[in-house]
Amino acid sequence: MTTFDAVRIVAAREIRVKLRDKTFIWSTVVFLLIAVAATVLPGMLGGGPSSVAVVQGATATALSDAGLDVRTVGDDAEAERLVRDGDVDAAVVAGPRVLAMDDEPSEVVDALSVRPAVELLDPNAVDPALAFLIPYAFAFVFFITSLTFGLQIAQSVTEEKQTRIVEILVAAVPVRALLAGKVAGGTLLAFGQIALIALVAYVGASIAGAPGDVLSLLGPAIGWFLPFFVVGFVMLAALWAAVGALVSRQEDIGGASTPMQMVVMLPFFAVVFLQDNPTVMTILSYLPVSSPIAMPVRLFTGDAAGWEPFLSLAILAVTAVAMVFVGARIYEGSLLKTGGRIQFAAAWRDREATRLAD
Numbered sequence: 001m002t003t004f005d006a007v008r009i010v011a012a013r014e015i016r017v018k019l020r021d022k023t024f025i026w027s028t029v030v031f032l033l034i035a036v037a038a039t040v041l042p043g044m045l046g047g048g049p050s051s052v053a054v055v056q057g058a059t060a061t062a063l064s065d066a067g068l069d070v071r072t073v074g075d076d077a078e079a080e081r082l083v084r085d086g087d088v089d090a091a092v093v094a095g096p097r098v099l100a101m102d103d104e105p106s107e108v109v110d111a112l113s114v115r116p117a118v119e120l121l122d123p124n125a126v127d128p129a130l131a132f133l134i135p136y137a138f139a140f141v142f143f144i145t146s147l148t149f150g151l152q153i154a155q156s157v158t159e160e161k162q163t164r165i166v167e168i169l170v171a172a173v174p175v176r177a178l179l180a181g182k183v184a185g186g187t188l189l190a191f192g193q194i195a196l197i198a199l200v201a202y203v204g205a206s207i208a209g210a211p212g213d214v215l216s217l218l219g220p221a222i223g224w225f226l227p228f229f230v231v232g233f234v235m236l237a238a239l240w241a242a243v244g245a246l247v248s249r250q251e252d253i254g255g256a257s258t259p260m261q262m263v264v265m266l267p268f269f270a271v272v273f274l275q276d277n278p279t280v281m282t283i284l285s286y287l288p289v290s291s292p293i294a295m296p297v298r299l300f301t302g303d304a305a306g307w308e309p310f311l312s313l314a315i316l317a318v319t320a321v322a323m324v325f326v327g328a329r330i331y332e333g334s335l336l337k338t339g340g341r342i343q344f345a346a347a348w349r350d351r352e353a354t355r356l357a358d
Helices: 003-019 021-047 060-064 076-085 104-110 128-162 165-172 175-207 212-246 251-257 258-274 278-286 289-303 310-335 345-351 352-357
Strands: 051-055 070-072 090-092 097-100 117-120
Touching: 003 021, 003 090, 003 175, 021 175, 021 278, 051 060, 060 070, 060 104, 060 278, 070 076, 076 097, 097 104, 104 258, 104 289, 128 165, 128 175, 128 251, 128 258, 128 289, 165 175, 175 212, 175 310, 212 251, 212 289, 212 310, 251 258, 258 278, 258 289, 278 289, 289 310, 310 345
Parallel strands: 051 070, 051 090, 097 117
Antiparallel strands: 090 097
């Protein structure tokens, strides 16, 4: 049996086990619901009468009769200021002209007896609800998927050590092939889950009637999120497997995995709470632990140049190769050791168990 065959067999086993796992199935359903909510709810929550600023007169009466929330102002300048500040959805000024930020207010236009000119003050602006929900969705999906699948990889490795099954496995399969199979199986499952979520999110946005400019931003952001996710997950998966190999009991995984959990959690909170800071988001989009989230978010908001995702992905890929090497070294040096938690330095130095197994 070649190394490739061994990797394929281990990966297929990991996938079969996971596809029969009810937790995996239900988590996928939950993620799909979150994707639908993030793209459909903004349109639903945006219902209700439009608010419009207008100078007192016959126009104000016509808008009120149409069921709109009319706010009378002293002059056109004040009406425009209210639109820019987000206090009203639109304003009717001399001309007549209708002012709005990023989308034509059809209710206001239809309520006027004369077809007005429509002036968009910021045609490239993204709906505030989407501007928050889309970055949150990217961060949440990567965070939960990396944490869930990562812990499951670590638990699988520890379980095989605890039951001594690993001694049988390494007698038939090279240690590195065993690690590669686990990482490949977990990555394929995670990618399949994320690809399905991305497809549902894009379709949901289309069905919800998202403006074309939003879809033009959401499409590339999702398209880039997939390769960033795969490379980032591979980087983390090898380290999660190493964490599982460092302990001999399931009860010890929590303590051993604390650093990895922090590595996954910190980028999530950084993107969610600092997404309005362009400087911080630019830095986060180049840090390997946060770039799978931050770069797609910057692409969605239109803050990233066309060359930036290529550079960021290259940095992430180089880091992933280095971390896979580190994870494999720790995994090999600790997989066949039992009797308590193994120190990182000891696992790094001691590869005698691997050489004997090979």
